[in-house]
Amino acid sequence: MSATVVKTAAMPAPADVRVEHLLFLGPEWLTWLYFEIVIEGGSFDLKKEAPHLEGADEVLFAIGKRVVLSSIDGGAKVTLSGPGLADNGEIMSAVRRGAQLQTLALDASIGHRVYSFTLESDGVMSLKLPDLFSEPEDDKPADGGVDTTLPGAKKRARRPVLPFEDILSLRAQCAAEVECVIDALFGRFLKRRLSTRWVTHDVANIRSVVGNGLRARLVEGIPPTTTKKVP
Amino acid sequence: MSATHGSMNYIRFFVVGDVPAPEAIEKGLEARAFVPLSPSAEMPEVMGWVTAEKPDDHERKLTRADVIFGTLILVAVREDRWVIPRDVVKRLAAKRAKKIAADEGYADGVDGISRTMMKAIETAIVAELRNRLLPRSKVAQVVWDTKLNEIRVFGRGTFVRERVASLFERTFGVALSEAHPAKRAALIALDPKNRAVLARLSPNWLFPEAMGTTTITMDNEE
Numbered sequence: 001m002s003a004t005v006v007k008t009a010a011m012p013a014p015a016d017v018r019v020e021h022l023l024f025l026g027p028e029w030l031t032w033l034y035f036e037i038v039i040e041g042g043s044f045d046l047k048k049e050a051p052h053l054e055g056a057d058e059v060l061f062a063i064g065k066r067v068v069l070s071s072i073d074g075g076a077k078v079t080l081s082g083p084g085l086a087d088n089g090e091i092m093s094a095v096r097r098g099a100q101l102q103t104l105a106l107d108a109s110i111g112h113r114v115y116s117f118t119l120e121s122d123g124v125m126s127l128k129l130p131d132l133f134s135e136p137e138d139d140k141p142a143d144g145g146v147d148t149t150l151p152g153a154k155k156r157a158r159r160p161v162l163p164f165e166d167i168l169s170l171r172a173q174c175a176a177e178v179e180c181v182i183d184a185l186f187g188r189f190l191k192r193r194l195s196t197r198w199v200t201h202d203v204a205n206i207r208s209v210v211g212n213g214l215r216a217r218l219v220e221g222i223p224p225t226t227t228k229k230v231p
Numbered sequence: 232m233s234a235t236h237g238s239m240n241y242i243r244f245f246v247v248g249d250v251p252a253p254e255a256i257e258k259g260l261e262a263r264a265f266v267p268l269s270p271s272a273e274m275p276e277v278m279g280w281v282t283a284e285k286p287d288d289h290e291r292k293l294t295r296a297d298v299i300f301g302t303l304i305l306v307a308v309r310e311d312r313w314v315i316p317r318d319v320v321k322r323l324a325a326k327r328a329k330k331i332a333a334d335e336g337y338a339d340g341v342d343g344i345s346r347t348m349m350k351a352i353e354t355a356i357v358a359e360l361r362n363r364l365l366p367r368s369k370v371a372q373v374v375w376d377t378k379l380n381e382i383r384v385f386g387r388g389t390f391v392r393e394r395v396a397s398l399f400e401r402t403f404g405v406a407l408s409e410a411h412p413a414k415r416a417a418l419i420a421l422d423p424k425n426r427a428v429l430a431r432l433s434p435n436w437l438f439p440e441a442m443g444t445t446t447i448t449m450d451n452e453e
Binding site: 018019020022023024025026028029031072095096097098100121122123124125126127128129164165167168169171172175176179183186187190193194198199203206207210 | 234305383414419436
């Protein structure tokens with residue numbers, strides 16, 4: 001199947017696809033993304049889906065500090081916050097009982113920038129931008145290793161004051177970069193979701209991860225069975 | 232929630248339609264520029280375009296220099312509305328009606344005040360309160376990336392999803408499609424076979440046994 005994200009100036013939603021009956025795709029997408037990060041170890045090669053993105057060959061993800069799950073009927077909600085949400089027993093348990101993710105906080109390294117953002121199943125995005133005014137080499141003090149707190153030591157160079165247009169453009173570029181990665185992953189999700197291998201591959205892998213995760217927490221001292229990734 | 236500083240909280244929309252020329256953008260924004268609420272006007276709310284940098288300066292004319300920054304258009308929507316609790320109006324109106332009945336010497340007291348007169352008293356009370364209060368303001372910044380032909384509206388909820396989106400569509404003569412996963416799925420170019428699969432897609436339970444069923448739905452069958 002070929003699924004390419006086409007950004008065109010005039011492309012209304014096709015009449016044969018009723019969007020309102022696809023609203024379940026939001027929580028499915030976030031749930032898939034969570035487990036894809038856990039299964040793949042957080043490293044993705046997105047060169048195929050985003051060929052023009054700098055650093056697309058290795059985009060690194062980590063699960064952030066907030067996850068919200070709710071039952072499929074939209075009833076009970078579980079909010080988990082704090083570190084250690086990757087491979088988390090409560091998340092596994094909730095998914096095992098039929099819950100899906102509504103909110104997922106992520107950290108992503110794209111090129112030389114690191115972003116923190118939160119995705120909601122209805123498409124809302126909260127994005128914390130990295131420090132846009134420093135280069136990676138600026139981690140060292142400006143004078144090359146001297147403690148700048150000592151009297152007489154040279155102070156680090158002040159951040160440049162950019163024109164308003166440059167700030168706006170830079171921030172928009174960062175947002176577009178993150179959106180490009182999200183779109184690429186969403187395209188990958190949709191391709192799999194529509195394929196016949198969705199159940200035999202993706203669903204099977206998620207069930208395996210959840211099963212092993214819960215087994216490990218239920219039985220002390222007995223190591224989990226090896227998570228066998230279905231090729 | 233700002234396009235220019237701090238964290239960015241926004242809803243993304245795909246624009247369906249061509250980007251207008253700068254003159255048309257300027258004209259469209261001017262036609263629907265924000266006009267402040269008047270205490271005496273009947274409308275309880277107004278909404279319109281203001282500059283993103285100074286949304287409280289409604290007298291400032293929107294020119295292309297204020298809104299067009301290279302391939303980006305930055306502008307803000309401001310909505311003002313009077314928020315006067317109904318109970319407060321009714322209580323003050325009842326007090327006023329009692330005074331009028333006493334001053335005019337109505338034999339039936341307050342009961343002699345007709346419904347029409349009561350409504351007129353309430354309208355006068357509302358106008359007086361509006362003269363003493365500031366309307367409640369909501370502002371949402373909008374960034375239009377004309378290269379990608381997408382907009383980011385900084386905010387959330389019905390105000391952004393419906394009111395800001397509707398104003399944008401009417402101002403620039405375009406249609407907006409929210410970047411909800413369901414809508415993105417429908418917009419992604421798919422071959423006819425996969426479009427047919429998408430059209431009949433149904434929710435897939437990862438653990439159907441948790442939902443009381445024993446089979447995993449295979450809705451992707453060709």
